[in-house]
Amino acid sequence: MRPQTLAASVRRHVAIVSPSSTYAFPWLLRRKVTIPDRVAGYLRRPELEQRVRPTRRKLTVLKAAGGFGKTTLLAECCRRLRERRIATAWLSLDEDDDPGVLDVYVAFACAAAGLDLSDVSVPEEAADDPASRIGAVVREIESLGRPFVIAFDELERLKAPGSLSLLTFLLQRGPSNLHLAFACRELPDGVDLASPLLSGHAEVVETEDLRFSRAEVARFFDLRLSRRALAKEIERSGGWPIALRVSRNRMERGDQQRQCAGLVGNWIEASLFAGLGHDDRNFVLDLSQLGWIDAALLDEVLQRSDSKRRLESMASRTGLLEPLSDGAIRRWRLHPLVREYCAERRSREDPDRFAAIHRRVATALSNRGETVLAMSHAIEGSDPSLAGSVLEQAGGVRLWIRHGVSHFQQANRLLSDAVVSEVPRLRLFRCLALALAGRAHEARTLYLESRSTRRKNKVTDFNYFVDDLIVRFGLAVFGVFPVGSDSEETLLRDIGRLVKAPLLDPTTRRGCRYALGVLHFLKGECDPALRRLSEATESAEVDNVVLHAELVSGQICLVKGWLRNAESHLERARRIARKNFMTEPEAIQACDVVLREIALECNRPTTAEPPGALKLLRRQGVPLSLLATASHVLIGNRLKAGRIDEALSVADRLLVRLRRTEFTTLARPIVAQRITILVIAGRVAEAEREWHREALPGEPADCVDLRTQSWREVEAVSEARARLLIARRRFDDARSLLSLLRSVSTRQGLRIVEMRAVALSVMLEQQAGESQASQLHLTDYLRLFAESPYAWPLVRDQATCAGVLRAWVDSNPESPNREAAQTLLAMCGEADASAPSFSKRELEILRHLGGRQDKEVASEVGLSTHGVRYHLRSLFSKLDVSSRAEAVRTARDMGLIPGDS
Numbered sequence: 001m002r003p004q005t006l007a008a009s010v011r012r013h014v015a016i017v018s019p020s021s022t023y024a025f026p027w028l029l030r031r032k033v034t035i036p037d038r039v040a041g042y043l044r045r046p047e048l049e050q051r052v053r054p055t056r057r058k059l060t061v062l063k064a065a066g067g068f069g070k071t072t073l074l075a076e077c078c079r080r081l082r083e084r085r086i087a088t089a090w091l092s093l094d095e096d097d098d099p100g101v102l103d104v105y106v107a108f109a110c111a112a113a114g115l116d117l118s119d120v121s122v123p124e125e126a127a128d129d130p131a132s133r134i135g136a137v138v139r140e141i142e143s144l145g146r147p148f149v150i151a152f153d154e155l156e157r158l159k160a161p162g163s164l165s166l167l168t169f170l171l172q173r174g175p176s177n178l179h180l181a182f183a184c185r186e187l188p189d190g191v192d193l194a195s196p197l198l199s200g201h202a203e204v205v206e207t208e209d210l211r212f213s214r215a216e217v218a219r220f221f222d223l224r225l226s227r228r229a230l231a232k233e234i235e236r237s238g239g240w241p242i243a244l245r246v247s248r249n250r251m252e253r254g255d256q257q258r259q260c261a262g263l264v265g266n267w268i269e270a271s272l273f274a275g276l277g278h279d280d281r282n283f284v285l286d287l288s289q290l291g292w293i294d295a296a297l298l299d300e301v302l303q304r305s306d307s308k309r310r311l312e313s314m315a316s317r318t319g320l321l322e323p324l325s326d327g328a329i330r331r332w333r334l335h336p337l338v339r340e341y342c343a344e345r346r347s348r349e350d351p352d353r354f355a356a357i358h359r360r361v362a363t364a365l366s367n368r369g370e371t372v373l374a375m376s377h378a379i380e381g382s383d384p385s386l387a388g389s390v391l392e393q394a395g396g397v398r399l400w401i402r403h404g405v406s407h408f409q410q411a412n413r414l415l416s417d418a419v420v421s422e423v424p425r426l427r428l429f430r431c432l433a434l435a436l437a438g439r440a441h442e443a444r445t446l447y448l449e450s451r452s453t454r455r456k457n458k459v460t461d462f463n464y465f466v467d468d469l470i471v472r473f474g475l476a477v478f479g480v481f482p483v484g485s486d487s488e489e490t491l492l493r494d495i496g497r498l499v500k501a502p503l504l505d506p507t508t509r510r511g512c513r514y515a516l517g518v519l520h521f522l523k524g525e526c527d528p529a530l531r532r533l534s535e536a537t538e539s540a541e542v543d544n545v546v547l548h549a550e551l552v553s554g555q556i557c558l559v560k561g562w563l564r565n566a567e568s569h570l571e572r573a574r575r576i577a578r579k580n581f582m583t584e585p586e587a588i589q590a591c592d593v594v595l596r597e598i599a600l601e602c603n604r605p606t607t608a609e610p611p612g613a614l615k616l617l618r619r620q621g622v623p624l625s626l627l628a629t630a631s632h633v634l635i636g637n638r639l640k641a642g643r644i645d646e647a648l649s650v651a652d653r654l655l656v657r658l659r660r661t662e663f664t665t666l667a668r669p670i671v672a673q674r675i676t677i678l679v680i681a682g683r684v685a686e687a688e689r690e691w692h693r694e695a696l697p698g699e700p701a702d703c704v705d706l707r708t709q710s711w712r713e714v715e716a717v718s719e720a721r722a723r724l725l726i727a728r729r730r731f732d733d734a735r736s737l738l739s740l741l742r743s744v745s746t747r748q749g750l751r752i753v754e755m756r757a758v759a760l761s762v763m764l765e766q767q768a769g770e771s772q773a774s775q776l777h778l779t780d781y782l783r784l785f786a787e788s789p790y791a792w793p794l795v796r797d798q799a800t801c802a803g804v805l806r807a808w809v810d811s812n813p814e815s816p817n818r819e820a821a822q823t824l825l826a827m828c829g830e831a832d833a834s835a836p837s838f839s840k841r842e843l844e845i846l847r848h849l850g851g852r853q854d855k856e857v858a859s860e861v862g863l864s865t866h867g868v869r870y871h872l873r874s875l876f877s878k879l880d881v882s883s884r885a886e887a888v889r890t891a892r893d894m895g896l897i898p899g900d901s
Contacts, residue, residue, distance in 0.1 A: 031292055031331060033109040035082075035090045036075045041248065043220050045073075051205065052077050054149045054181040055086060058201035059171060061193065062183040066340075067242030068210040070183040071153050077181075078151050082113075088149040089113035094291065096376060098413075099162035100406060103133040106166070109150065110137050118578050134166055135173075142175035155184035155191075164190035171196060211239035220244055221251070268341050283310060284334070288342030289357045289380075293332045297368075301360045355381040366390040371399065372407065375414040388419040388426050396425045396463070397432050397470045401511035404544050405436055405586070424450065424459060428467045435478045438622075441662040443480050447471065462503055469495050470508075473515045477522070477623045479665035482708075492519050510536045510545045518552055522624065524711030524748045526556050547576045547587055555594055555625060559711075561751030561788030563598065570595055593630050600636045601752060603791035603827050604892060628669050628712040635673055639796060644681045651677060668709075672696065672716035679723040687724055696721070700737040704744045714744070715753045722760050731768040738764065751788050755781065759793035763800045774804050775811075782808075782817035782824075791827050798828035819880075838878065838896065845871050847897050850888045 052073060054060045062070040081088045089109035097105065111117055117140060141148045150170070158164060168191065170180060187193060196202035217234055218225060221244075225233060237243035273281050286302055287293060295308035311332055334342070347354040358381030365374035371394040378387035391399075391411055400408045412433035420426045427450045434443035454464070472491050475481050498504065499512045517532035533549045533556075554569035570591050577588035622630075631654055638647035651674040658667040671694050678687035696717060697703050703718045718741045725734035738757050745753035758781045765774035778801075781794060794801050805825045812818060838846075841861070845868060848860045858868045876882065879890045891897045 032092045032105060033090055033112045035078050036071060039072055045216065049077055054179040055147050057203055058179060059196050060181045061204045063187060063204055064207040064210050065185055067240055068207055069241035074151055074181055074183045081149055086147050087113045087115065090151050092153045093155060093157050095157050095159055097158060097163055098160040099166060102163045102166055107133050107137050115140060134169060138174055141178050147177050147179060149179045151181040153183045155182045156186045156188060158188055161190055164188055167191055212241060212244060217244060221248060268338060285342050285346040286357055287334055288339045288346060290361060297364055300364045301357060359383050359386055362386055362390060366393055372410045375411060379414055384416040384419045387414050388423050392425055396429050397467045398508055400432060402507055402544060409433060425464055425467050428471045432471045432474045435475055435480050438661050440480050443475060447475060469498055477518055479624050479663045482665040514545050514549050521552060521556055522710045524706050524750055526560050526749045529556055542576055547573055551590055558598055559752050560749050563788060566598060590626055593633055596633050597629050600633055601790040601792045603795050624666055624710060627666050631670055631673065644677060648677050669713050669716040672720040675720040676723055679727050684727045691724060700740045703737060704741050711750060719756060726764050726767060731764060734764050752790060755784050755790050756793040762804055763797045766800050766804050775808055778804050778808050782820045785820050786817060791824055794824060795827045802828035842871055842875055843896060846891045849884055
């Protein structure tokens with residue numbers, strides 16, 4: 001689904017993810033992060049408001065029974081903070097807020113409060129850290145340097161231990177400028193209040209603090225009560241704000257009926273229901289089954305046409321229906337205390353109607369596209385089959401294509417095993433959910449059982465056929481079935497046929513074209529892959545398909561050596577991912593990792609661990625392409641820094657996890673990388689034993705066979721085999737392999753693999769004593785380098801290749817490739833005497849040059865504007881460029897400045 005307008009930052013995200021928008025992730029409910037409107041007749045209590053103000057301390061807790069005005073008071077404080085331009089986020093909690101949902105909503109609430117998340121990336125965290133997204137948001141809050149408030153309402157509804165851990169994370173690791181406020185009836189177990197209380201960083205405001213005093217009760221009734229009437233009201237209400245509120249509303253209507261109540265239920269019966277007719281009473285009981293209420297939804301559910309009038313009448317008469325501003329749609333909610341009591345009473349007195357209303361709500365929400373919320377109501381209505389039907393109607397596995405992993409897995413959690421076992425399409429849904437959760441064996445077993453059942457029952461349903469292909473694609477890219485298996489071999493053909501089917505909806509058709517692009521890419525067929533991905537994004541609104549098509553297109557252009565195109569696709573994917581940061585954080589992690597792979601291949605200096613790389617690798621389910629990219633970056637950066645033992649440790653940890661979850665297909669390229677590391681470390685005998693133990697291919701044709709392997713496997717296996725052969729001085733065998741690898745990679749347009757093959761050939765011939773052959777291979781490499789500035793394939797073996805480069809520079813003084821050779825030589829740590837040298841001041845100016853004017857650069861480096869211009873003239877001459885943009889680009893390519901300068 002699609003926003004009405006595309007915002008330029010996550011701050012504007014709040015404007016484009018309302019349930020009424022057509023955005024791709026409609027499950028984010030803006031009303032949950034909206035501060036409730038001020039109730040009519042609100043009584044100011046300045047001293048209490050001052051005491052409760054969240055910015056006075058780290059944590060403020062309002063803890064009292066229902067109806068004591070916790071939400072009303074906290075909302076008033078938050079509104080006043082916003083009036084003072086203090087950023088204040090609000091989040092109404094409910095039982096469905098498990099960790100995967102809560103951290104999304106915390107980010108959403110902060111964005112709604114004005115926190116700019118447009119440049120935020122999710123960093124790598126510890127594997128068991130519950131704060132994947134909250135951690136990034138917290139760092140952004142800290143960088144503000146001014147107070148930021150997050151208020152959590154109805155905290156007692158939070159049940160999941162992981163969600164409570166997120167709150168503990170905010171309490172314990174939140175920066176000093178972050179202030180938290182909790183409103184709850186009871187503090188959930190798992191939230192440590194003792195520590196902040198003992199340290200003086202927290203205060204608890206409880207029932208007696210919130211109870212109205214005699215003077216406040218008098219003011220609440222505008223000083224119109226006699227002493228006797230005031231005493232009676234205090235006796236009846238006990239200073240309970242909600243009782244006072246209803247009493248005043250009835251008094252204003254001239255209704256003097258009063259009932260004494262000691263218990264909550266008795267009070268609601270006496271004060272709320274006593275003045276309601278049978279029809280109105282039933283109306284309130286029905287309302288209690290909806291968390292958030294709008295008139296159109298009620299009309300549909302209750303099969304009537306007067307809901308709006310009755311809601312407005314009820315709100316004014318009782319004061320228990322609270323309005324909430326939510327864009328153009330007017331919404332209400334029952335006070336939680338009343339809603340819980342009424343829902344429980346409806347369930348007890350008329351369980352059939354209770355279930356029927358929930359089922360109607362499920363159907364209505366399903367028709368509005370709110371799939372997960374509809375499924376929740378179906379479960380409340382004791383109808384798990386309806387939950388399954390809602391999911392089928394929404395497209396089943398197509399939710400993955402349309403809305404991404406988070407929404408998909410939410411729906412999966414609401415599916416019962418019994419329903420899944422009886423509905424063929426939902427068995428396929430569960431297969432994919434298992435694969436995405438990293439449970440390869442279970443996914444494989446269930447899919448094979450489903451396929452057998454389908455053949456036995458001769459299923460011919462078109463929707464089942466579509467779902468089956470989507471699931472087969474998911475199982476292939478997540479490594480459940482290996483490249484080259486029977487299922488994978490026919491998958492390209494079958495999806496190709498499906499794309500042409502006239503019954504296919506446009507979004508799924510684009511998703512299938514995206515799938516074809518990914519499958520072609522896995523097999524190293526880059527040109528067909530780019531064509532299919534381009535088709536997937538033609539005339540398309542920005543959605544989940546476009547995001548991932550741009551990401552994969554960037555990876556393909558990187559492999560083909562089209563560096564600028566690669567960076568362009570990845571930057572576009574990153575811009576889209578920023579807008580989706582709160583719903584699909586893995587997308588921006590993936591973009592960052594691929595951009596770091598570009599930096600590694602270009603041998604650009606980097607100052608930090610690739611953000612998100614370990615996070616991606618620690619996910620339970622990760623596609624083959626991204627797994628290979630992230631592992632290549634992590635291992636490559638450690639090899640580049642000379643930390644061979646750490647590189648080996650990364651590979652070992654990955655293999656343990658992949659084998660434990662039976663993702664053997666994903667493990668294969670990691671095994672090959674591990675063997676490469678062992679050879680580089682000089683542990684050749686151990687590398688050879690591992691090669692035989694893993695039953696990796698020995699023949700060159702088998703190493704480069706793209707019919708049975710992904711191109712990533714071909715690259716990793718061929719390099720490992722070539723290094724092993726070179727180390728064993730089996731030079732002829734290594735030549736045969738590298739010659740074949742180069743031939744295949746050139747034919748397929750795999751420039752990065754071709755350059756790796758050529759660089760290994762340079763090393764091979766040098767170690768074989770064939771200097772002339774080594775020089776010829778180097779000439780080929782320099783020609784390729786001029787088009788695709790990938791230095792790492794050669795520079796990683798600088799101990800051997802530096803001497804070859806030096807000899808080549810000395811013997812080719814007039815070659816057009818001399819500058820490229822000098823650049824590579826400098827990267828090897830042997831700068832050519834004739835190559836230009838740069839002063840510390842010049843390098844400092846280069847680092848600040850991109851996107852800045854002379855005056856700004858001067859301020860950054862502490863020079864005058866004239867001084868900057870003097871150094872720029874020198875830089876232009878040394879770099880042989882005529883513009884600032886060229887200077888920055890050339891300096892990056894030469895490794896003089898980081899890629900992100």
